Amino acid sequence: MKATITILILALVVFACHRKTVASSDNIAISNKPNNETKISNSEVVSTGQTIYTNRCGRCHGLKKTENYTTQQWNNILKSMIPKAKLNDDEAKQVTSYVMEHAKK
Numbered sequence: 001m002k003a004t005i006t007i008l009i010l011a012l013v014v015f016a017c018h019r020k021t022v023a024s025s026d027n028i029a030i031s032n033k034p035n036n037e038t039k040i041s042n043s044e045v046v047s048t049g050q051t052i053y054t055n056r057c058g059r060c061h062g063l064k065k066t067e068n069y070t071t072q073q074w075n076n077i078l079k080s081m082i083p084k085a086k087l088n089d090d091e092a093k094q095v096t097s098y099v100m101e102h103a104k105k
Contacts, residue, residue, distance in 0.1 A: 042097065049098030056085045057095070066102035074099045 057063060069077065078099070082092045 045094050045097045046101045047098075049094035049096070052087070052091050053095050053098055056087065056091070057081065060085075066099045067104055069099075069103060071100050071103045074103050 054063065064077070066074075074096075078092075078096055082095070087095060
């Protein structure tokens with residue numbers, strides 16, 4: 001009986017501590033393959049980047065208005081924030097595309 005209760009409590013702790021996942025772009029790949037194969041357009045990359053930016057960056061802090069910062073300022077911000085957000089290479093490229101597209105001109 002004690003073993004069953006212990007296993008149940010352990011299972012609840014593991015389940016409660018499991019990190020919630022946010023829909024991301026793990027299934028989207030940017031391709032450099034010839035034109036006869038499917039490529040993702042820049043607008044799709046930017047749109048996916050906006051989703052990742054909103055979900056992943058907004059999870060920890062208020063979102064910065066992309067148009068308030070220059071591309072150089074964004075480069076500095078992204079250098080420190082991409083590792084903290086644990087973005088993979090594709091997600092980092094997509095978020096970078098999004099913020100650079102909307103950066104102060």
